[in-house]
Amino acid sequence: xxxxxxxxxxxxxxxxxxxxxxxxxxxxxxxxxxxxxxxxxxxxxxxxxxxxxxxxxxxxxxxxxxxxxxxxxxxxxxxxxxxxxxxxxxxxxxxxxxxxxxxxxxxxxxxxxxxxxxxxxxxxxxxxxxxxxxxxxxxxxxxxxxxxxxxxxxxxxxxxxxxxxxxxxxxxxxxxxxxxxxxxxxxxxxxxxxxxxxxxxxxxxxxxxxxxxxxxxxxxxxxxxxxxxxxxxxxxxxxxxxxxxxxxxxxxxxxxxx
Amino acid sequence: xxxxxxxxxxxxxxxxxxxxxxxxxxxxxxxxxxxxxxxxxxxxxxxxxxxxxxxxxxxxxxxxxxxxxxxxxxxxxxxxxxxxxxxxxxxxxxxxxxxxxxxxxxxxxxxxxxxxxxxxxxxxxxxxxxxxxxxxxxxxxxxxxxxxxxxxxxxxxxxxxxxxxxxxxxxxxxxxxxxxxxxxxxxxxxxxxxxxxxxxxxxxxx
Numbered sequence: 001x002x003x004x005x006x007x008x009x010x011x012x013x014x015x016x017x018x019x020x021x022x023x024x025x026x027x028x029x030x031x032x033x034x035x036x037x038x039x040x041x042x043x044x045x046x047x048x049x050x051x052x053x054x055x056x057x058x059x060x061x062x063x064x065x066x067x068x069x070x071x072x073x074x075x076x077x078x079x080x081x082x083x084x085x086x087x088x089x090x091x092x093x094x095x096x097x098x099x100x101x102x103x104x105x106x107x108x109x110x111x112x113x114x115x116x117x118x119x120x121x122x123x124x125x126x127x128x129x130x131x132x133x134x135x136x137x138x139x140x141x142x143x144x145x146x147x148x149x150x151x152x153x154x155x156x157x158x159x160x161x162x163x164x165x166x167x168x169x170x171x172x173x174x175x176x177x178x179x180x181x182x183x184x185x186x187x188x189x190x191x192x193x194x195x196x197x198x199x200x201x202x203x204x205x206x207x208x209x210x211x212x213x214x215x216x217x218x219x220x221x222x223x224x225x226x227x228x229x230x231x232x233x234x235x236x237x238x239x240x241x242x243x244x245x246x247x248x249x250x251x252x253x254x255x256x257x258x
Numbered sequence: 259x260x261x262x263x264x265x266x267x268x269x270x271x272x273x274x275x276x277x278x279x280x281x282x283x284x285x286x287x288x289x290x291x292x293x294x295x296x297x298x299x300x301x302x303x304x305x306x307x308x309x310x311x312x313x314x315x316x317x318x319x320x321x322x323x324x325x326x327x328x329x330x331x332x333x334x335x336x337x338x339x340x341x342x343x344x345x346x347x348x349x350x351x352x353x354x355x356x357x358x359x360x361x362x363x364x365x366x367x368x369x370x371x372x373x374x375x376x377x378x379x380x381x382x383x384x385x386x387x388x389x390x391x392x393x394x395x396x397x398x399x400x401x402x403x404x405x406x407x408x409x410x411x412x413x414x415x416x417x418x419x420x421x422x423x424x425x426x427x428x429x430x431x432x433x434x435x436x437x438x439x440x441x442x443x444x445x446x447x448x449x450x451x452x453x454x455x456x457x458x459x460x461x462x463x464x
Contacts, residue, residue, distance in 0.1 A: 011336075022333075077337035110330055110332055220348070223348065235423070235428065239426045242426035
């Protein structure tokens with residue numbers, strides 16, 4: 001692909017902290033390489049702002065190779081930008097043309113309050129994991145990896161669910177700000193394996209209860225989460241979570257917390 | 259939402275089957291027999307109470323769900339994904355449901371209401387076939403019915419699949435089948451309903 005440079009107009013959400021009202025600010029960036037990643041373009045903009053003695057834009061990032069789940073920009077109406085199965089750090093500037101205007105917002109959900117600019121607080125996800133996203137193991141020597149036979153199909157489905165990086169794009173994209181795709185991935189990857197069996201029922205109930213407590217919306221099966229998930233987590237996981245939950249409630253584990 | 263929705267889907271099936279008797283074009287003989295059974299049978303009349311209870315529950319649940327979900331995002335996005343990531347009808351269930359409800363109010367006030375009123379007053383059943391024939395000569399009523407059926411169809415396209423997904427049945431083995439049957443149901447049933455006023459209006463049935 002041919003290498004080119006471009007000038008862009010950026011409309012970026014600026015917000016001092018959780019309590020102050022935010023607003024859009026417009027910036028011009030020049031001479032952006034088509035081979036840069038979206039975050040590198042933001043690095044260029046921030047260096048420009050620092051040189052001008054202005055406050056740089058706060059944004060989340062860590063690994064920059066699409067697996068950490070930190071980057072979280074809502075770009076022109078799309079979580080992690082327009083590319084399929086891609087995090088913001090893996091979105092490249094060849095997507096854009098010279099003269100384009102790009103609107104960048106933080107994830108918007110009451111359960112993800114803005115900390116600053118484009119950085120949101122996703123600790124609600126951590127508390128959901130703490131509520132049930134673990135397995136009990138015996139202490140002592142590590143068990144031989146092949147001691148537990150697991151069906152191929154279940155292993156594959158579990159692995160696919162475990163690909164969730166907890167970035168929150170599902171919540172950001174959902175018109176209801178529901179976290180069902182995230183919770184369903186976390187419940188599924190353990191529920192499908194024998195290691196996850198002891199806490200299987202209390203896990204589904206406790207994680208759902210915590211999800212509701214955090215103020216996420218209810219799932220109405222719209223499917224925008226699946227369309228925007230950078231890791232391709234399937235809606236089938238939500239069906240599985242519903243089965244797990246219904247099964248747990250009807251078998252008398254509805255109280256959770258066991 | 260899901261269970262009440264599935265019950266209402268079952269009702270649509272029965273309602274559609276009974277009313278489709280008019281297409282025999284036998285001057286309403288078979289339709290009158292079916293309507294008489296539905297209007298006087300004790301079991302059916304008892305289930306009717308349940309039907310209204312489920313309908314009201316479905317409406318209340320739906321409106322609460324819509325209001326609560328809207329409140330989960332106080333600051334809206336400046337740019338939204340629109341239909342790039344989801345279908346318009348899956349996002350518009352509350353709107354489509356409201357349109358169906360408005361249609362339903364007109365519909366009940368035309369047939370069910372007067373008929374039950376007459377029965378309660380001790381004047382016996384009304385001749386629903388003749389009422390249909392007369393009502394469906396009026397252009398605006400026919401238009402309202404067609405619009406109601408279109409809204410119902412779109413509501414069902416998402417609602418049918420969605421109820422099974424909520425009950426945990428949307429696995430890869432059944433998902434395609436459920437979606438397929440759902441789309442077929444959402445086209446065929448509202449189409450048969452819409453053909454009834456059209457048939458009377460155009461004179462296919464006299």
